[in-house]
Amino acid sequence: MITFIIRRLLVSIPVFLGITVIVFVFIALAPGSIVDALLRPELGYDPAAEAAIIKRYGLDQPLHIRYIRWLANSLQGELGYRVASGAPVSSEVLRGLKNSTTLTGTAMLLGISIGIPLGVLSAVRQYSKADFVLTGVTFLGISLPSFMLGLGGLYLFGLKLRLVPIGGMMTIGKEPNFLDFLRHLVLPALILGFGYMAIFLRYTRAAILEVVHLDYIMTARSKGVTGAVVLLRHAFRNALIPIITLIGLSIPEVVGAAVVTETVFGWPGLGMMMVEGIQDRDFLLIMGVTLVLALTVLVSNMLTDVAYAYADPRIRYN
């Protein structure tokens, strides 16, 4: 296993570099640049200012030189500064990372802890009323766009019912406290968690249904093993592989996939930061966020592989 991990780490290096190259090139190819963000067309054109900005951000250099400079600086922990605030990208990304993992991590925990048991229930009670209801809820969770859920949730629970505050991470102007933080967290976490719950419910249901009619389950039942034991020890464990895969694929989302929800709720995470970076054509910020996302994807993929081995003893990495 150790050899496998080391090998995966080594393979990850070119993959990681490949990701950064692709994103860097895409940003460069995209129309517009920092110049366009800094100089608003409605206020007239200022060629001297444009030239100064181009020089300051090294945009007059060839693409490969710009990339090598960025990479060299990044390897030394120097990710540059944000266009908007001039704040160091490294500290900004860490701040966003912390906020994003708090929100999306909570949402995912909710989604997993509710979605998987409901998925099992839905499979065990296939074609029952409960199954139909849960399947309907699943479709809603998967198909409703998050901006609609977000704005709808704010309108209903925030404006009409006054159960939760309207966005943000804390009540502005008051001393921060944990209860206040929870009040702000609950709605975006539930809305994001609803989507995750739907996905996990659907996958769990399908995975359980796939194994529940297999011979070894029938054998276990014919040997007199109780239904619960059959379900948990035999069916559920064998259904775990696709669920683990799904969890592994979802881990990167914990870091930066709640773009719309963060934007609607004013939650200052990586997703919102990415939107701001794109609006400002802030390639240093975009690359900083990409760096974290790429690392998360690589690490989570490796963790998923490791988890496979524990879930299914037939899988070994030699």
Added chain:
Amino acid sequence: MKKQIWFSTVVAVIASLMLASCATPAPAPVVEAPAAVPATEAPAAVPATEAPAAVPATEIPATEVPALRDTMIAAWVGPCCNGNDWVTPMDSGGDAHWFSKIYSRLTTFEVLDPIKQVVDYDSNSGVYGKLTGDLAESWAVSDDKLTWTFNLRKGVTWHDGVPFTAKDIKFTVELCFNPKNTMNPCHYVAAANGVVGVEEYKTEKATEVSGVKVVDDNTISFTFVKANSLFPVTINELFILPEHTVGKIKPEGMKEAEYWKTSQIGTGPFKWVKWEAGVSTELAAFDNYWRGKPKLAKIIRRHFEDTAAALIAFDAGEIQFTYITADEVARERENAEAVVHPGNSGVDNAMQFNSTKYPVFGNIEVRQAIMHAIDRQGIIDNVYEGAASMVSCLYGLPNLNAGVKPQQYDPALAKELVKPFAAELAKLPELQFDTYYADPLSLNVMTAIAQNLKDNLGLNLKPMQMTDGAAWTKRYYKDNASDVSFFGAANGPTGDRGFSYFHSDNAYPIGSNGVTGRFYKNATVDQLLTDARADFDTAAQDAKYQQVCEITKNELPNMYVWQTVRFHVVSKKVNDIIIIPAAGGGSYYDAAELWTVNE
């Protein structure tokens, strides 16, 4: 039983989360707005300010004195503002209204009629009135008309107690022109471009701008190469910075300096307290503000990325003002707790038909026909719901466009005008009608224009919202790849704005006249714009700009269709607020030191 326990657990988890949220939601206050648009102003010594009348937002029985909050919370979002995390005061673009709480300028504008503003929806409501002193008490031009001298207000101090002097002004101007300063572009210093020695300083051939002279602590002069009658107006958006703090920062690291995030100081009514990225920025009252101690103890800018979320927060009473679009106005006018503040956007909408790709649009008759083929008033009435007004040229201000009537909707005349070009027009393919305006209202407007042009001239325009201003800028200006474009153009604060759009010295890419490979050139217009800038007789100057208006209306280098009204919605709990929503944030006295918020 196990299932019941399990379900109970799930329900309990959700219920506990919801309960955690059930404490009383925090309320608070609000404020905002920017703008553009003043008239030109008198040259001779000008006495400074008397505060204009403030807007009585709350109706309170005479005997009842409401309790006041010490804090106002607001959303500075929408077209007024660069963004929540732009913490330096001199980046070009918006946020002037926010930074005017912290900083002051040499001059500023009074709002013409702030009370009328909230009831009058004409796009010229709420325009700026008299130019007035901010840090300058008075100003005068020399006999040769080349030197402007400003007498500064005495007794003004920075937030840390250090006296403000003329040296701070010279420092600010030179910092802005310093090519090493990473806080560039100091857009607002462009007014001083013609000052003696600026070019030498910018190219590092000189160590100071020789035309800016500190006469004494309370007097400063600007000497120009050519007479510039509009300087006291055009310099009015430049925030003055403290030399004793900012001067310690290396220009090469100016933008990135911690100073802007932690301890920046100004001479405005409120002091910087703290900035939390993505969350909020907090200011506290400056007790020694020269106009008087602010009545509010704190003003907080709550950060919103999404304007719809900001409006919901406003409706819930969490913030006291935010920006709204025209289609939200009707709803907010029904809100008993809110006052809608309309204001001149200072921005025209214009169209440009690419005559490089399609030479038929190079004919003035065709462009005139297009203007006659669009039912502009109908679109304003039915799509904008009145929140715009027709313009005859770039200039929206009455003193600059007086006597110049816009083309009227006349489909018969339009068809007559294009008769000689019918064959060429018939060969045109479907034309992409692009814009960077991403809102539904703009799409509706563009669809209406396209329908008019199809019905009356047989043109096929397909609206295309690019949602990305940067992409549009490249397509339109740099690549000259657009077919037909719909865009905005700032039309103020003076007629000198025409210099950047129409003067042949400003042909793109040197300036904003035209696009790559195509620009407008008219010797008469060039001369009028040059002469107007040097003219110290306001009436004569206006007359020159009116001529520019007439000529450009007839030749249509750009096809200006209307200027829009923008809106802010302010809680009725807010008293004495003056707020003008407009593009880019203009310079006007908003009486922030008088604002209060009822409990």
